Amino acid sequence: MKTLLQINTSIFAQYGQSTRLNEQFVAAWKAANPQGEVVVRDFSREPVPHLTGERFQAFLAKAEHRTPTQQQVAAYSESLINEIHEADVLVIGLPMYNYGIPSMLQSYFDHVGRAGVTFRYTETGPVGAFQGKKAYVFATRGGMHAGSNRDSQVDHVRNFLGLVGIVDVEVIYAEGMGMGDVAKQAGIAKAEARIVELSPVVAANERLLTPVARAA
Numbered sequence: 074m075k076t077l078l079q080i081n082t083s084i085f086a087q088y089g090q091s092t093r094l095n096e097q098f099v100a101a102w103k104a105a106n107p108q109g110e111v112v113v114r115d116f117s118r119e120p121v122p123h124l125t126g127e128r129f130q131a132f133l134a135k136a137e138h139r140t141p142t143q144q145q146v147a148a149y150s151e152s153l154i155n156e157i158h159e160a161d162v163l164v165i166g167l168p169m170y171n172y173g174i175p176s177m178l179q180s181y182f183d184h185v186g187r188a189g190v191t192f193r194y195t196e197t198g199p200v201g202a203f204q205g206k207k208a209y210v211f212a213t214r215g216g217m218h219a220g221s222n223r224d225s226q227v228d229h230v231r232n233f234l235g236l237v238g239i240v241d242v243e244v245i246y247a248e249g250m251g252m253g254d255v256a257k258q259a260g261i262a263k264a265e266a267r268i269v270e271l272s273p274v275v276a277a278n279e280r281l282l283t284p285v286a287r288a289a
């Protein structure tokens with residue numbers, strides 16, 4: 074049985090455009106994998122705390138020496154890490170906020186990227202612990218940035234995922250979300266068309282698509 078980890082990062086919760094695309098992709102994946110399990114991590118429901126010096130000390134402390142507070146911090150980090158270990162597929166919403174990634178996604182990375190736990194340094198560079206997984210990233214943004222030097226957030230996400238061993242990453246863009254209705258619908262339709270391509274099963278289920286994608 075396959076497991077999909079859905080990570081919703083939009084500050085707009087279920088109304089976020091990236092969350093909606095995540096949902097559509099997951100519905101398509103469920104149609105193709107009826108026995109599959111979907112695990113949802115939604116930052117709007119469960120905020121991820123910033124990594125502070127105290128929290129980082131909890132990672133460094135030996136398990137048997139951790140205080141009760143440090144044990145909680147380490148257990149939280151380990152629960153996030155285990156969710157990824159158990160997933161075959163990751164689906165990540167990636168809104169662009171002030172040219173960056175959502176700050177809680179950075180905090181999530183900070184709790185998951187742990188030297189000696191999720192990656193280790195070798196003579197040929199770091200080697201990640203999460204091998205053989207596939208990630209789909211839904212990158213939503215108000216403007217048009219793909220391929221330009223304003224799109225550093227996608228490189229950042231690819232670099233982080235690569236560090237922890239996730240190198241098979243497809244980024245699906247929905248751009249122009251803030252450029253008027255026509256541009257917005259075109260951006261969404263393009264992303265939805267890719268979801269259909271990725272899972273032919275979804276094409277048979279028109280309820281999953283917006284009118285624009287149906288007409289395309």
Ligand SMILES: Cc1cc2nc3c(=O)[nH]c(=O)nc-3n(C[C@H](O)[C@H](O)[C@H](O)COP(=O)(O)O)c2cc1C
Binds near residue numbers: 168
């Ligand atoms: C706080 C904030 C900052 C934003 N910064 C940018 C930006 O730097 N560049 C851009 O193209 N769009 C920017 N936008 C627009 C969002 O990227 C766009 O609304 C996108 O759909 C957000 O994804 P979401 O709906 O999943 O949250 C910003 C929106 C918000 C709310």
